[in-house]
Amino acid sequence: MANAQPLVSEKDYSRYGFREPDESVYRTKKGLSREIVEEISKIKNEPKWMLDFRLKALEFFQKRPLPTWGPDLSSLNFDEIVYYIKPTEKQAKSWEDLPEGIRRTFEKLGIPEAERKFLAGVGSQYDSEVVYHKLKEDLEKQGVIFTDMDTGMREYPEIVKKYFGTIIPPNDNKFAALNSCVWSGGSFVYIPEGVEVKTPLQAYFRINSENMGQFERTLIIAEPNSKCHYIEGCTAATYQADALHAAVVEIVALPGSHVRYTTLQNWSTNVYNLVTKRARAYENAFVEWLDANIGSKATMKYPSIYLVGRGSRAEILSIAFAGKGQNLDAGAKAIHMAPDTSSKIVNKSVSKDGGRTNFRGFVKIFPGAINSKSHTRCDALILDEKSNSGTIPQLDIDENRVNVGHEATVGKVGEDQLFYLMSRGLSEDEAVAMIVNGFFETFVKELPLEYAVEFNRLIQLEMTGAVG
Amino acid sequence: MTELEIRNLHASVNGKKILKGVNLKIRQGELHALMGPNGSGKSTLSYVLMGHPKYVVEQGEILVDGENIIGLTADKRAKLGLFLGFQYPVEVPGVTLKNFLWRTYKTLNNGNSSFVDFNEMLSEKLEVLKMDKSFITRYLNEGFSGGEKKRAEVLQLSVLKPKIAIMDETDSGLDVDSLKIVSSGINKLAREGIGIFLITHYQRILNYVKPEFVHILIDGKVVKSGDYRLAKEIEEKGYEGIVNG
Structure with a gap:
């Protein structure tokens, strides 16, 4: 049990950064190749279309260079990462059925307790697979689907095939391509027309293994006039070696629906967090991203909303807290492609002990998106001389009949x-x-x-x- | 009974000498007023007593029960029982007045406090100061009017119950009604045994708060001390009249 001891470095991460011994049942060897991608697909017993999707994505990933902007990723070594670790033989429907170490992990993180108290459903991913999943019965009866992405693909191929990779195509960026070729786990959420899920659905993502890459893939489909709130939390065991998290999250908000997506990201400070999140909002749909970035070594994350339907609304409220050795490059994108659309972007960031935060905002208004409104506000608080913060707002407005505003402040205590x-x-x-x-x-x-x-x-x- | 003693205090700010040898003694349960013209060093004295880092003590001592507190940070002084009612209270966005009061109350009571008792006590204090309950749900001093800020200072004073409170121009910016309420609040706290050191520019508040001791500060020195009648004298003769007369 020696390595179950928490490793405390600069910060007291014992509450989140503790480790459990490795009891995984399967792992690929480190590094990424066509063979590894085929191996992952084979273990999952996937249909051919998904294997083809993965292999195509691998080509995109290999062709694309690292981003030339944002945090320094040069020390990220793709050959040292383990791309797939299967923690258990099968998914559990009750916490008791989980192996001791995994159950202890989620208990320490308070997940079973939260589930009992106030959640509509819970999915918990441990390294590469979702080890526990449960949705309240009454929601199941109403046709709500909340399961892991792999199960979603197997059991609801017609829905998954229709939307998977359509909001974020595999060649969107290097890390979306990486996710697309080695993805495993994540949530599949389907809310039928007119159904309102009143309490949150929660997913929890935990990295326990060293040198691990976690690549979950989440797809949320909100049918017309439905409503849901999805919350994800992420933490990792602390190691000296780097870990990588590259998720893809796609949201389809059909007419009149309301989706709120909340993230509380608290990865340990050895994790590269390079995530692509995007929503498409149809007529009168309302999408909200609430995005908190506290952990990670480096984050690149710009939750985006494509307002494709008339009257659709976007709100992106994000915060970042960067401490020693952290570079959090976060932001938001609102793309107005229809009339009467509105977006509100608010970012708050704090940097201390040499940490760096950077806000990138992008608002695009296409011709014809008349009467659109957009407002961006970002506030940075810098706590000491060693720390810093940047703001890179970009407005690209191709329509005159709009109302666009931007404010930014930088302050010290x-x-x-x-x-x-x-x-x-x-x-x-x-x-x-x-x-x-x-x-x-x-x-x-x-x-x-x-x-x-x-x-x-x-x-x-x-x-x-x-x-x- | 706690005693605050100021001995031959010299202090400067930004290299400018402001206090030039102040001597005063304030005991718990006493009500003192410090008066003086603009620029005499009244606010400087209040900041120096509470330990604002910008103000430099060049000479002299500040003793709380015989212990020199020069060099202690403001939080340590608060824990010894000092309180400063600010002339210009600072805004802290996002922190509700109630949350602030609870956190500071708990801190000053070494964490041994019950939230239920606190709530009950807070309601009573709000009533005394004729403040609406919704007031404490607002963010600390943010968007408060001048009068609201001063009332919030007196509310903090009455909740935190220090041993000695330095109240810096608590009367400025108050309309007559607010002045009466704030004054009766201060009188009540003085009766309850808090030592009050009321710093004021105008004699006006002294119509409602009756100090036992009045001191006059001019050019960084206490030039005259007396009882309540000294305040009356100032009203009649002005500061110059007193110094020259």
Whole structure:
């Protein structure tokens, strides 16, 4: 049990960064090749169309260079990554049926408890596979599908084939291509017409193994006038060696539907988090991304919404908190392709102990998207001289009859603000933590209470766990 | 009974000498008023007492129960029982007044406090200060009017219950009705045993708050101390009249 000991480096990650011994039942050898891709497809016993999809994507991945912008990815060694690790023989429907180490992991992370208290359904992925999945019976009866992506592909091929890879094609970018060739796990969500799922569906992604690459793939289809809130949390065991997470998330919001997608990303600081997330919103549909980036070594993530239907709406509210050694390059994209569409982008970022945050916003309004509205606001808070923050907004407006705005602020914690709080008995750390919590409040108040509490605790840990 | 003693205090800000030898003694349960013209160093004294890092003490001592607190950060001074009611309270977006009060209350009580008791106590204090319950759900000082900010300071004072409170121009920016409410709040706290050191530019608040001791600060020094009648004298003669007379 020696390696079950948490590894505590600069930060106290013992709450999230603990390890369990490797008890996986199958793993590919490290590195990526055509053989590895075929091996993954074979283990999964996939139809030929999916193998073809994977192999095509592998070509795209091999051809594309690394992005020349954003965080430095030069130390990311694709040959050192293990692309597929199968943790258990089969998926469990009850926590008791899981191997001891995996069950202990999710218990420490509070997932079974959250499920009992307030979730409509839970999926838990451990390394490459979803090891536990459950949806409340009444939702099943209403035709809601919430399962892992592999099962989704097997059991609902007609729906999956129709949408899979259509929102984010495999050649969209290098990491979408990588995901497309080695994807495993993730969620498949289908909400039938008119059904409102009132409590959140939650997926939890855990990386336990060293040198691991996790490539889950999520597809959400909201039929007309349906509604759902999907929440994902991500954490990883802490190691010296790098790990890679490259997910693809596709959302199809059909007319009049409302999809909210919340991410609380708290990977350990050895994880490269290179994720592509995109939604397509049809007539009068409303899509919200709530995206919190706290962990990871480097993040590149720009949740996007394509407003293709008249009257569709987009809200992208994201936060980033970068500490020592972290480079969080996050942002948002809103693409207006129809009249009367609106988008709201809000970003809040904090950097400390030499961390770097960068906000990239992209708003595009196509000709004919008349009466469209878009507003972007980004605020950065820099906590010390070693840290920094950048803002790269891009507006590309090809229509005159629109209303577009952009605001940006960069601030530091003021001496007077600190003195005021300290004069009431708070230590300097507590005072700064309070200012940071207040800074993120616009985000936190959108979270369900249980997550808001967890989020505030995370910030507290970041603020007081990393001294010097 | 806690005692704040200021001995021969010299202090500067940005290289400019402001305090030039202040001597004062304030005991818990006493009500003092410090008056003086603009630029005499009143606000500087309040910041120096609470430990604002921008202000440099060049000479002298600040003693709380005989212990010199110079060099202690503001939070340590708060834990010794000092409180500063700010002339210009600072906005802290996203932090509700209630959350702020609870966190600081808990901190000053070493974490031993019940949220239920706190809530009950907070409701009482709001009533005394004739403040609406919704007020505490607003973000700390953000968008508060001048009067609301001052009332929020007195609310903090009454919740945190320090031993000695320095109230810097709590009366400025208040209309007559607010002034009366804030004054009666301060009187009540003084009766409950908090030492009050009221810094004011105008004699106006002294119509409602009756100090036992009045001091006059001019050019960084206390030039005269007396009882309540000194305030009256200032009203009649002005500061110059007192110094020269």
